[in-house]
Amino acid sequence: MKSIKNAYLDIRGKIAVKDDGQDTYTLYVSQRTWPRLGNRRTSNQNANQLRRHIEYSQANTDAQVAARLVFKAAVAAWQAMSYQERRQWFELAEGLQKSGYNLFVADYVRQHKGD
Numbered sequence: 001m002k003s004i005k006n007a008y009l010d011i012r013g014k015i016a017v018k019d020d021g022q023d024t025y026t027l028y029v030s031q032r033t034w035p036r037l038g039n040r041r042t043s044n045q046n047a048n049q050l051r052r053h054i055e056y057s058q059a060n061t062d063a064q065v066a067a068r069l070v071f072k073a074a075v076a077a078w079q080a081m082s083y084q085e086r087r088q089w090f091e092l093a094e095g096l097q098k099s100g101y102n103l104f105v106a107d108y109v110r111q112h113k114g115d
Contacts, residue, residue: 013029013030014027014028014029014053015027015028015029015030015050016028026052027052027053028050028051028052028053029050029051029052029053030049030050031049031051032049067109070108070109070112070113070115071105071109073108073112074104074105074108074109074112075105077104077108078101078104078105078108086100086101087100088100089101089103089104
């Protein structure tokens with residue numbers, strides 16, 4: 001891992017790296033990082049980041065379905081709010097490095113978890 005830790009890659013995609021002293025490989029992803037893509041650069045040197053690839057599961061377990069329903073309800077509740085109610089959430093979020101929307105959704109999900 002140390003040999004690629006500080007490497008700069010001018011390619012994008014998946015890279016398999018053999019684990020030290022083993023017959024296994026770890027999959028890494030090289031991806032662009034720009035603020036408009038929703039992520040931040042770790043340095044100003046380049047716009048690529050190397051991270052371990054994570055396999056995502058779409059198992060649709062009961063817990064996942066329930067969590068998605070709570071999140072969907074949170075979004076609907078936000079959309080049903082008046083401008084003044086939304087403004088209050090934005091004021092509460094000042095200085096928290098969050099938007100009023102993110103603060104509201106997090107609070108809603110926390111309160112309705114397990115419903």
